[in-house]
Amino acid sequence: MTPQCPICKGQLKNDKIREEVWVEGKLLVIDNLPAKVCVHCGESIVDYPTMKKIENIIEKFKHKEIAGTKFTAYEIDAKAAALA
Numbered sequence: 001m002t003p004q005c006p007i008c009k010g011q012l013k014n015d016k017i018r019e020e021v022w023v024e025g026k027l028l029v030i031d032n033l034p035a036k037v038c039v040h041c042g043e044s045i046v047d048y049p050t051m052k053k054i055e056n057i058i059e060k061f062k063h064k065e066i067a068g069t070k071f072t073a074y075e076i077d078a079k080a081a082a083l084a
């Protein structure tokens, strides 16, 4: 079965997205996240491991374990490995 957009049932394609999250008054930007994006309405869907990764980086940011507000998915992996 071809994956469909949960909003409009459009076709999903693999893409890279930018996630922007406000954390304690600061805008955290995570670039290059793998996601499925609807070609019709632009809705983006990240998978569970990617979602956990985003949560992880937000937690580390809150606890000031990481500095800066702009990351790429690759940097997140590297930082997560370094802090593990």
Ligand SMILES: [Zn+2]
Pocket (backbone or CB within 6 Å): 005, 006, 007, 008, 009, 010, 038, 039, 040, 041, 042, 043
């Ligand atoms: Zn859609």
